[in-house]
Amino acid sequence: MIATIAAIAVLVFFTVRLSPSDPIASITKGKTVSADTRQALIEQFHLDKSLSEQFIIWLNGMFHGDLGESYQYRQSVSFLIKQRVSTTLGLAALATSIAFALSIPIGIISAVMQDSFIDKALSVFALVFVASPTYLIAIAFMYIFALKLKMFPSIGTGTFRHLVLPASAMALNMVALSARITRQSMIDELQSAYMLTANAKGLSKARAVLVHALRNALIPVITIASLQMGGMLIGAVLVETVFAMGGLGDLLISSIRSSDYPVVQAITMLMVAIFMLLSLLVDILYAVIDPRVRNTA
Amino acid sequence: MFTLLLRQYNASGRKKRRKPISASFIVSLSIFLAIALASAFAPIFATHDPNKNELASSLAMPSALHWLGCDQNGRDIYSRLLYGGRTALLGAIGVVGISIALGIPLGLLCGFYGGLLDRIAMSVCDIILAFPTLLLALIFVAAFGRGLNISIIALGIVYVPMLARLSRSLAIVEKNKPYVQACIALGYSPARIIFKHILMNCISTISVQLSMDIGYAILDLSALSFLGLGVLDPTADWGAMLSQGRLYIMQNPMLSLAPGAAIVLITVSINIFSDCLRQYLDSSQAKLPSFEKFDRQERHKHG
Numbered sequence: 001m002i003a004t005i006a007a008i009a010v011l012v013f014f015t016v017r018l019s020p021s022d023p024i025a026s027i028t029k030g031k032t033v034s035a036d037t038r039q040a041l042i043e044q045f046h047l048d049k050s051l052s053e054q055f056i057i058w059l060n061g062m063f064h065g066d067l068g069e070s071y072q073y074r075q076s077v078s079f080l081i082k083q084r085v086s087t088t089l090g091l092a093a094l095a096t097s098i099a100f101a102l103s104i105p106i107g108i109i110s111a112v113m114q115d116s117f118i119d120k121a122l123s124v125f126a127l128v129f130v131a132s133p134t135y136l137i138a139i140a141f142m143y144i145f146a147l148k149l150k151m152f153p154s155i156g157t158g159t160f161r162h163l164v165l166p167a168s169a170m171a172l173n174m175v176a177l178s179a180r181i182t183r184q185s186m187i188d189e190l191q192s193a194y195m196l197t198a199n200a201k202g203l204s205k206a207r208a209v210l211v212h213a214l215r216n217a218l219i220p221v222i223t224i225a226s227l228q229m230g231g232m233l234i235g236a237v238l239v240e241t242v243f244a245m246g247g248l249g250d251l252l253i254s255s256i257r258s259s260d261y262p263v264v265q266a267i268t269m270l271m272v273a274i275f276m277l278l279s280l281l282v283d284i285l286y287a288v289i290d291p292r293v294r295n296t297a
Numbered sequence: 298m299f300t301l302l303l304r305q306y307n308a309s310g311r312k313k314r315r316k317p318i319s320a321s322f323i324v325s326l327s328i329f330l331a332i333a334l335a336s337a338f339a340p341i342f343a344t345h346d347p348n349k350n351e352l353a354s355s356l357a358m359p360s361a362l363h364w365l366g367c368d369q370n371g372r373d374i375y376s377r378l379l380y381g382g383r384t385a386l387l388g389a390i391g392v393v394g395i396s397i398a399l400g401i402p403l404g405l406l407c408g409f410y411g412g413l414l415d416r417i418a419m420s421v422c423d424i425i426l427a428f429p430t431l432l433l434a435l436i437f438v439a440a441f442g443r444g445l446n447i448s449i450i451a452l453g454i455v456y457v458p459m460l461a462r463l464s465r466s467l468a469i470v471e472k473n474k475p476y477v478q479a480c481i482a483l484g485y486s487p488a489r490i491i492f493k494h495i496l497m498n499c500i501s502t503i504s505v506q507l508s509m510d511i512g513y514a515i516l517d518l519s520a521l522s523f524l525g526l527g528v529l530d531p532t533a534d535w536g537a538m539l540s541q542g543r544l545y546i547m548q549n550p551m552l553s554l555a556p557g558a559a560i561v562l563i564t565v566s567i568n569i570f571s572d573c574l575r576q577y578l579d580s581s582q583a584k585l586p587s588f589e590k591f592d593r594q595e596r597h598k599h600g
Binding site: 004007008011012015016017018019020021127128130131132133134135136139140142143147229230231232233234237238241242252253255256257259264268271272275276 | 420423424427428429430431432435436437438439440441442512516519520523524525526536539540543546547550553554557560561564565568569
């Protein structure tokens, strides 16, 4: 894992620095500056050194919590990130909670009532929302709930009410996908021999489904959820753009547009680190849910 | 004798159980083909020049002249929708084409030979897979500049690892089957065995993955364009149209709803199509372990 992170750091740094655009133009926002100022800026941002030296300076800074200085804002990158990280994390956390709270009951209901009208209606719903881009759902939500019904604020950030619409928009995609997976794996589990045993020894249907089958059915759901986490981070970027929330996603996109390398590098590394941490948590969760994983490891 | 064995194996591998084609298969395929044909022959079906600004009809509502209204520059939405379909489909084909050209040979070679090549290639794949889907594409765009071509290349590279790992695991399964032993005994060259015999036996599983990838590629490309990093104005693209249309949503919601509906319609039809394709091509595949499960088993076996 350490090796992977190191390789990712190399990849991120050198890919971003391959950019043909002039960093000084990005620092001065395109204004022409005197040769002296230009020279001073080049020295301040270590642009006179070779790429590998710059990489070592960046890496060394990261170990000391110094992510460099933003070209476009002329502020320290860690300060910029600290300002915005809570919006993005809050959004992702709320979206994940909504997704789990909705998708597992939906999956169980449609598995238990397989081929009923409710099941069919729910699968059509899932089919449409799996295929809908997050930003389209976000725009539709904004139009209906914020602009037409005026139930929630349309843009900005700060309060919980600001988070509801973007988080629901982000969640819907994941709800559709994991409800489908929950349904399929619940159907498989419901046909298994141990469900017959549970029935034979007189367990109530609710207990057999919710305790015995659900536990086994959750494993593939978690696998898909862990793959979806990365999608969630990207979803946050898209949704923040729609709702102008000023989170990390907004910052990333504006930095890409204005070739603000230090910010792009820092946010990318942060997102990859969060993604890897979540994958690690999922592996631990496997062991909690499935004792066989514990025994083989 | 070996030739006989080989022939039998190929025959049994290619024999298809005749199954009735389901209605959803036909419906999804015809929706997809309708959109594809409408985009391919966009100049015939379009009522206006997609890039011509007519400021007089700026933000016009749907009418007999402009079927879906006009955008802020007075460009006809319906005509731009058709040309946007070209961008989406050609882009997706480009993305999947790049991932086929790199991913399938890489995966098959890694699976067949194993060893150092396999280890290096798979760790590179792991590194790419450590990035959340679009993030790596965003960095490539940051480095090489905005534009449709860069987005297609970036996404094509991002799609390689999944395909490489899929074809690798299929190649590992196939290479231990008797027909490969027969091929080796007959003295066939490794290239012939890998790209003729093994590939042919994997092609149905791979083609299902490819059909799904087309859907994902359409979504991802439109997301990049939505963020303003994909196509550049004035090229018509559904993602870019959505992004511009949302600013005028109160005046004419059709500006973002129409391209949004187009994206959803084509992705839904591709998803249903690939679902049906999987069921049609081989019913026994449903019983195989899922890709993730198989990958985990393989890793356990090899330590």
